[in-house]
Amino acid sequence: MHRTKVKVVEGVLDANDTLARANRADFDRASVTVVNLMSAPGAGKTTLLERTVGDLDGVRVGVLEGDVQGSLDADRLSALHVPVTQINTDPGFGGECHLDANMVRSAMPALPLEEIDLLVIENVGNLVCPAEFRVGEDVRVMVSSVTEGEDKPLKYPLMFRACELVIVNKVDLLPHLDYDLDLFDYHLDAVHPGVPRMLVSARTGEGVEGWRDWLVEVARRRAPVSA
Template sequence: MHRTKVRIVEDALDANNTIASANRADFDRAGVKVVNFMGAPGAGKTALLERVVADLRGVRVGVLEGDVEGSMDADRLAHLHVPVTQLNTGAGFGGECHLDANMVRSAMPALALEEIDLLLVENVGNLVCPAEFRIGENARVMVSAITEGEDKPLKYPLMFRACELVIVNKVDLLPHLDFDLDKLLYNIDAVHPDVETIVVSARSGQGVEAWREWLLRIAAHAPQEAIA
């Protein structure tokens, strides 16, 4: 019974990776770089997009917003005047806790890939499932807010290992919290020693320039890693 369950999970991930590879090929043909933006609900993913999108001058940006229900985050980005596509996962019992490759593929006709250079995909807020499902991205970014505690890399190591960049957000709250930033950074390094880390505050703007520069590097020279 246990072997059957493992085989089903492996088959599902293999099927997803096949579609993710097809997505990646389509994105590459269109000349579009894709960033998968992950993190817990309330980590500040949408706020960080708000902060940076308007300053990506010279890059045509599109956003794909993933949520179980609603369009609140997409509505927040409307004032940026960039293409924003809403993708809800709510069909079924409670809705899916992540975007997968097939969902992203179903949204492709609405993305107008010929009109963008960089697609920012805000995944469903979750610290487990999004890390398991490739969508055809060039890079993955994980947002960890200091309000979540220092132990999240140790409790959810796959999320931190699966990304090329960790953004530590909400550092403007450090004076008001019993929080050890050095301990969080140590724990991140313990589970993913080579990952790039940027410390930011979406509210104050601290560190946002480094986040913008990272995205510009991806837009110009995205890594061509294999789907895995």
């Protein structure tokens, strides 16, 4: 029974990886860099994007917004006059707690790839499933809020191991919390040694400039693909 279950899971992930490669090929042809932004619910992904997407030094950015239901986050970002495409996992995808490659592929016709250089996929807030499903991204970024505690890298190691950058958000709250940043770094290095990390406050803007610079650098690594 256990072996059968593993085979089913492996089959699902293999099928997802095939679609993720197809998505990646389409993004490559359009010369669009894709960032998969992941976190627990309430870590501050949307607020961080509000601080980011309107000022990226000439890099044209779009957002693919993932939620189980509703468009609250997409509405907030649309007000910044950037192209935003909404995916809800509830109506057609069973209310999944993550985006997968098939969901992103279903949104592909609505993405203005010819008008953007950088696509940020704001994944559904969850600390488990998003890390398991590639969607065709170039890089993954994990946002961890100080309000979640220092132990999250140990409790959810795959999420922290799967990313190329960890953003520690809400650092403006540190004076009011019993949070040990050195202990968080120690736990993070235990599961992903040396992964780059940034300290930011999406609310106050502290550290956000470094995040903007990182996005610009990532977007400009890609050379246009010849037709």
